[in-house]
Amino acid sequence: MRIGILTGGGDCPGLNAVIRAIVRTSENRYGSSVVGFRDGWRGLLEDRKERLRFDDRVDSILARGGTILGTARVNPEILRSGLDRIQQTLDDNGIDVLIPIGGEGTLTAAHWLSESGVPVVGVPKTIDNDIACTDYTFGFNTALAIATEAIDRLHTTAESHQRVMLVEVMGRHAGWIALHSGLAAGAHLTLIPEQPFDVDEVCSMVKRRFQRGDSHFICVVAEGAEPKPDSMTLREGGVDEFGHKRFTGVAQQLGAEIERRIGKEVRTTVLGHVQRGGTPTAYDRVLATRFGINATDAAHTGEHGKMVALRGSEIELVSLGEAVDHLKVVPRNRYDEAAAFFG
Amino acid sequence: MRIGILTGGGDCPGLNAVIRAIVRTSENRYGSSVVGFRDGWRGLLEDRKERLRFDDRVDSILARGGTILGTARVNPEILRSGLDRIQQTLDDNGIDVLIPIGGEGTLTAAHWLSESGVPVVGVPKTIDNDIACTDYTFGFNTALAIATEAIDRLHTTAESHQRVMLVEVMGRHAGWIALHSGLAAGAHLTLIPEQPFDVDEVCSMVKRRFQRGDSHFICVVAEGAEPKPDSMTLREGGVDEFGHKRFTGVAQQLGAEIERRIGKEVRTTVLGHVQRGGTPTAYDRVLATRFGINATDAAHTGEHGKMVALRGSEIELVSLGEAVDHLKVVPRNRYDEAAAFFG
Amino acid sequence: MRIGILTGGGDCPGLNAVIRAIVRTSENRYGSSVVGFRDGWRGLLEDRKERLRFDDRVDSILARGGTILGTARVNPEILRSGLDRIQQTLDDNGIDVLIPIGGEGTLTAAHWLSESGVPVVGVPKTIDNDIACTDYTFGFNTALAIATEAIDRLHTTAESHQRVMLVEVMGRHAGWIALHSGLAAGAHLTLIPEQPFDVDEVCSMVKRRFQRGDSHFICVVAEGAEPKPDSMTLREGGVDEFGHKRFTGVAQQLGAEIERRIGKEVRTTVLGHVQRGGTPTAYDRVLATRFGINATDAAHTGEHGKMVALRGSEIELVSLGEAVDHLKVVPRNRYDEAAAFFG
Amino acid sequence: MRIGILTGGGDCPGLNAVIRAIVRTSENRYGSSVVGFRDGWRGLLEDRKERLRFDDRVDSILARGGTILGTARVNPEILRSGLDRIQQTLDDNGIDVLIPIGGEGTLTAAHWLSESGVPVVGVPKTIDNDIACTDYTFGFNTALAIATEAIDRLHTTAESHQRVMLVEVMGRHAGWIALHSGLAAGAHLTLIPEQPFDVDEVCSMVKRRFQRGDSHFICVVAEGAEPKPDSMTLREGGVDEFGHKRFTGVAQQLGAEIERRIGKEVRTTVLGHVQRGGTPTAYDRVLATRFGINATDAAHTGEHGKMVALRGSEIELVSLGEAVDHLKVVPRNRYDEAAAFFG
CATH class of the missing domain: 3.40.50.450 (Rossmann fold)
Structure with missing residues (x-):
């Protein structure tokens, strides 16, 4: 044959x-x-x-x-x-x-x-x-390993500087990498496309954490995560040559918004292509x-x-x-599992 | 509660x-x-x-x-x-x-x-x-990652010196780590407790590989692997304080036997406790x-x-x-899958 | 005491x-x-x-x-x-x-x-x-190791997609991380603050490489790298609260410029804080x-x-x-050493 | 040319x-x-x-x-x-x-x-x-990195089981890998060829540590480390085909001796060839x-x-x-530096 x-x-x-x-x-x-x-x-x-x-x-x-x-x-x-x-x-x-x-x-x-x-x-x-x-x-397992190692590294910097750190990982339509790497690396919040976020709630969570005396806040953001419509306006990313939506950094925009709203130093890291190579x-x-x-x-x-x-x-x-009938997205109960560690 | x-x-x-x-x-x-x-x-x-x-x-x-x-x-x-x-x-x-x-x-x-x-x-x-x-x-996933990285490293040494290298990994009663790390690292043979090995066959396989002009031979050995009774006598390892059988290096003994039988330089590495820590x-x-x-x-x-x-x-x-009724061992068809890459 | x-x-x-x-x-x-x-x-x-x-x-x-x-x-x-x-x-x-x-x-x-x-x-x-x-x-050694591993990973993606990839590493005033990680990971070009670059030359180098039939182009860019004044205008990054110049992504801007000039797909990765943690x-x-x-x-x-x-x-x-009298920057002869591998 | x-x-x-x-x-x-x-x-x-x-x-x-x-x-x-x-x-x-x-x-x-x-x-x-x-x-840097990562891993196992763990690293005539990996991984003792050891002193150090309530003892042993002549007799390793002395596991022998003398569970790991490949x-x-x-x-x-x-x-x-006039061995003052962390 x-x-x-x-x-x-x-x-x-x-x-x-x-x-x-x-x-x-x-x-x-x-x-x-x-x-x-x-x-x-x-x-x-x-x-x-x-x-x-x-x-x-x-x-x-x-x-x-x-x-x-x-x-x-x-x-x-x-x-x-x-x-x-x-x-x-x-x-x-x-x-x-x-x-x-x-x-x-x-x-x-x-x-x-x-x-x-x-x-x-x-x-x-x-x-x-x-x-x-x-x-x-x-x-997926390789991407997860790379993202987790990166978030592990960000923890110590965030702690030493008492910072909010956002890290954007891959996941346009499904938040699996964000969900798993957030769980694996002990993130304080994980945002995925399947669960639109409310910027007010995110900011409250950050504030509460620092008020409790905690040293830092790590938030994992899937590249396809989206704010609730009335919560924040995301700059549009346009479409690529195939008509697919292009993403332009939800983490960067959310980071700027948090910094603006609560006056805390925020740093954002976009892992990008290192997640898929090697x-x-x-x-x-x-x-x-x-x-x-x-x-x-x-x-x-x-x-x-x-x-x-x-x-x-x-x-x-x-x-x-x-x-090919549909994409496999993160079900609500899996997100709730991870949410037990938020805050 | x-x-x-x-x-x-x-x-x-x-x-x-x-x-x-x-x-x-x-x-x-x-x-x-x-x-x-x-x-x-x-x-x-x-x-x-x-x-x-x-x-x-x-x-x-x-x-x-x-x-x-x-x-x-x-x-x-x-x-x-x-x-x-x-x-x-x-x-x-x-x-x-x-x-x-x-x-x-x-x-x-x-x-x-x-x-x-x-x-x-x-x-x-x-x-x-x-x-x-x-x-x-x-x-298990961590042990697998560590074992695979070690075998990856042994490949280049074995190639450079045209050697037979045996690497003993954990697995007293079940060969899962050996099976998976052998597959993941491209071993030329994997020996597991579930499938007693014949030393003659092992030696023939090694010889054939070098005769074909290949540069090296990597064999992964689970610590509980055993020769067929009439093929080689393994020194006994005694029992520990709970009456459990203690293992004393099947890879070392098999390595010596291969060296003796085919006169090729063999090196053996026992990964040991590094597989379970960290x-x-x-x-x-x-x-x-x-x-x-x-x-x-x-x-x-x-x-x-x-x-x-x-x-x-x-x-x-x-x-x-x-x-707890029984141990989960490697089924025959999973071993055959891996065997497609032997030799 | x-x-x-x-x-x-x-x-x-x-x-x-x-x-x-x-x-x-x-x-x-x-x-x-x-x-x-x-x-x-x-x-x-x-x-x-x-x-x-x-x-x-x-x-x-x-x-x-x-x-x-x-x-x-x-x-x-x-x-x-x-x-x-x-x-x-x-x-x-x-x-x-x-x-x-x-x-x-x-x-x-x-x-x-x-x-x-x-x-x-x-x-x-x-x-x-x-x-x-x-x-x-x-x-420095840790940052170098992290940057090198990331560039290693980008190679295979760049190859598979026949892309130009830029990776921005730390180094505001001195290009040591860029110099060493570029050498260690086999970059095709490395840009450092000590040696202003000419965008025309960069584009020519990229074009020559693809014309020769090579599959990809990896360029390491120190965050403080600067174009020659008449070669390209870099958007200003402003100053921070101490009056220090803030950087806003020379790699992103250079990447867009290369894409515009030679019409080849460019991807940029900014390693950021992962280089300094963990x-x-x-x-x-x-x-x-x-x-x-x-x-x-x-x-x-x-x-x-x-x-x-x-x-x-x-x-x-x-x-x-x-x-504290002066910063230790990359001397010309060390850059020339690395330049032997450019192109 | x-x-x-x-x-x-x-x-x-x-x-x-x-x-x-x-x-x-x-x-x-x-x-x-x-x-x-x-x-x-x-x-x-x-x-x-x-x-x-x-x-x-x-x-x-x-x-x-x-x-x-x-x-x-x-x-x-x-x-x-x-x-x-x-x-x-x-x-x-x-x-x-x-x-x-x-x-x-x-x-x-x-x-x-x-x-x-x-x-x-x-x-x-x-x-x-x-x-x-x-x-x-x-x-050397690669061998050091591999040895250090392995010792890092042994720490947590030793702690969890309150064990003495010996790890043998490369170094036949010079103890550089042992010295550096012992420093890097926080060993409680490092034995090198340049400084013959006294088994009594080793055992006393182990005992003191456990008496103080510490949870474990990690000792790094260069393969060429030797006991003081009157302290312990090492089984001979013979010579290889070039008349070079062959080593047969000083760590294994020392481990058995410590176990015999102080009745504490000892585990020995020989890193072997993984240190030099990859x-x-x-x-x-x-x-x-x-x-x-x-x-x-x-x-x-x-x-x-x-x-x-x-x-x-x-x-x-x-x-x-x-x-080629002489080998570069570890000078006394470098060993003393490391010894500040022994015990």
């Missing part, structure tokens, strides 16, 4: 571990060959690819961040209108099954392809952990490797139109259609 | 996070008070304890390894014959519910207490991840904190005789009796 | 290790006692202090970031006019020798005090490594501890008006006056 | 950074070419080499442990009798200057070659930091890179028979003969 793979969307620690596992499993277990398309769907639109073999190079990428195949974001409209072109490339290269590794956008395109008859097995990838039907996705954690390498093995198995046993998913400690197959 | 807690068995990153979460949740959500017994069950046998409050000290232990309550291993016989004494101490201190945090031994004692009518909620703790009925236990990973802090919150909830809602457990991304309650 | 200590200026990993070493050496070697003034010079202006003993608490701060004494920036004018008040506090508390631990501002005040007859021994502290007469200061590296703990030991020795042997300094692998004493 | 390089002796983090810097500087600054000999001196004895260019591969090794050239220990006798063969290989390959990167053995051979007229510039390499005439060597710290990458640049400069400017050395923050050239 001939397996095609691609990595789409933003890069994510663990992508290379998936690639390595697919190549190894295809060769060793099934005697199949693997073709890697370059720069996400673009490689399929433009027929740019390379033959991947389990040699020293592919063996050595297990712990390496990013993706050796490159990745790119493609406008969904262009993608939709290019599905014929993509099928043509798959045919030209004799690809029996395509394994796209990516987030919501990539998996949606995979679903479209599957609906039109192309054998596809999806591998979910998202730093933000917001893909439905799987307990976790690889990359060596994956052991957890993410294991999860990515298992996703790769199981996706390859599914490709060979005819379980197409599916996505690999973590359920408990098992890797299962779920329907691609279900997986 | 008055909650009693103790930490039993070997120490484990995350114990302090559980303690902190129990104190916080008891105080804030229920207005309850918490008494910490010192040095595991010994504190209950000898009525040594301290009142715990969510002050600066308890707040600050979230990221600290070990346990501020101390811990000790107690002979199960002594423990069984001391159950009356333990109940007496609980009565004397007006403890309404006891939350023991520990491994198989501690949870078994908790089960005994529960059977005899004491309200108990267990929190599972094991580096080795071998407690049944829960997907993971805290401490700052817990973010993952373990979140899991430990959630265990603490949910155990406190169960204590207050009358869900006694239960143990908190991770199922998927939810914390659930399972029966203590079921949880 | 009675030793007074304070920590002034921005916090810095290793401050607590100095405090611990002073307390230990004073007690054990000299039978002296130590008084810690709170929040930098403010503690002396307002007579807020605590008696420090080498107990569990002080023993345990070795690896902890920040400063248990707190710190604060004080307006130099206020400080100068408060010297009498400071001397009064020292007299009131029976302080024989004062050991201020701080940066240029703190050491300058220490020099003033020394000139007016107060026995003083200074300990240099600066993340930025810009204090003269000492090879290194503690905190656990010090082993190197910094050793240096800070040795500074503490040797400052205490100097306090007791009458070597006043001096500052401890690292020279090679020895700790020596240098004149406070000389040390 | 044509530069030859080799890496000899045990591997060490930073070797690849030196190689990369030599290749880059040779090509960019001098238009010279570089030939890398494989597996240390063996590559010169057997004429095995490769042409090195500053391409993607060499650019990417900056942060990678080990050495892409391979390394091997060679019997000094064989080396001495093979000097003619080595010169022949250099001639055959048209090598103008040889830059051997290695420890005492490698630099001694380099000195012999230099004495017989071969243009040589040495680069010192040793985990142990025991090469004379240079403040530090690369690799990603170098930022400090080591900078030092290694600067060594590489400056060695290349010296090769081209005719400063032969020299070794690059760190003096303060400058790289200088020292005589090879002087550098």
